[in-house]
Amino acid sequence: MEKIEGYETAQALTGEYERLQPGGYVCKIIAAKEEKSKSGNRMLTLALDIDEGEHKGFFMKRFDELKSEKTNPNQEVKYPNAAIYHQMLEGNDRAIGFLKGLMTSLEASNPNFKWNWDEKKLIGLKCGAIFGEEEYEKLDGSVGVSCKVKFIRTIKCIQENNFKVPELKKLPAKGDAAEFSGAADNDDLPF
Numbered sequence: 001m002e003k004i005e006g007y008e009t010a011q012a013l014t015g016e017y018e019r020l021q022p023g024g025y026v027c028k029i030i031a032a033k034e035e036k037s038k039s040g041n042r043m044l045t046l047a048l049d050i051d052e053g054e055h056k057g058f059f060m061k062r063f064d065e066l067k068s069e070k071t072n073p074n075q076e077v078k079y080p081n082a083a084i085y086h087q088m089l090e091g092n093d094r095a096i097g098f099l100k101g102l103m104t105s106l107e108a109s110n111p112n113f114k115w116n117w118d119e120k121k122l123i124g125l126k127c128g129a130i131f132g133e134e135e136y137e138k139l140d141g142s143v144g145v146s147c148k149v150k151f152i153r154t155i156k157c158i159q160e161n162n163f164k165v166p167e168l169k170k171l172p173a174k175g176d177a178a179e180f181s182g183a184a185d186n187d188d189l190p191f
Contacts, residue, residue, distance in 0.1 A: 018058075020082070020131060020147045022165045024158035026052040027129040027149075030060070031079070032122040034089070041091035044099070044119060048083045048129055048149060059083040082148040085129070102152050109155040128158035132166035143171060 031047035050058045059080045067077045087102050088095040103115040110125045130151040138144045150166050157163055 020055065020058060022132050022147055024128060024130050024153070024161070024163050024165075025050045025055065026155050026158055027083075027127055029122050029125045029127065032119040034119055037086070037088065037091065039091060042089040044087040044089060044102075046085040046087070046122065046152075047079050048085060048127070051126055082131075082146055085149045085152060087152075105152055105154045105157075126155055128153040128155045128163075130158075130163050130165065132169065134169035135171040137171060 027048040028051040029046050030049050031045075033045055035043055035045050037043045047059075049060050050056055059082070062080050063077070066080075070077055087099055089099060106122065106125050106127055107113055107115060109127050113121070113125055129149050130153060131147050132150040133145050133147050135143050135145055145168070151163075153163060
């Protein structure tokens, strides 16, 4: 094999990275914007990073690693999805109540903050965030587990350990009714 130019100075990439454990963390909002959901409804999207403790800067560090690993200068690198929180603003009857709950938690965690409908003012605010695990299907068909932000609470809630870590969200089992595609003859159907 011929030696490849740049091998000596290349960063060794093994695909391994530190995994966050489920639980509560004090976080900081590093980006906020209003977007549309896949169904076309308005939603508030927040990007978080851990702001205290041994995992401080966890997601920004991972983002920087992803940027340094890219091989194509035109390749887009996205902030880790595990630290993105989506708050629906419409689309169901409870959306406004959940938004108010989010803002109440942010106001309680940031004494000088009062919600005024300017999402850019959310940047830099601290909050409590509860992370939980969920399964996903890998490209090779195997099942992996990721740890993602599930809920925003007050910092006090996290500091006092006054929260419950959500149970593992499992993928639907193969062969569940949702995947049924039976080839029955219509004459056999009971309706």
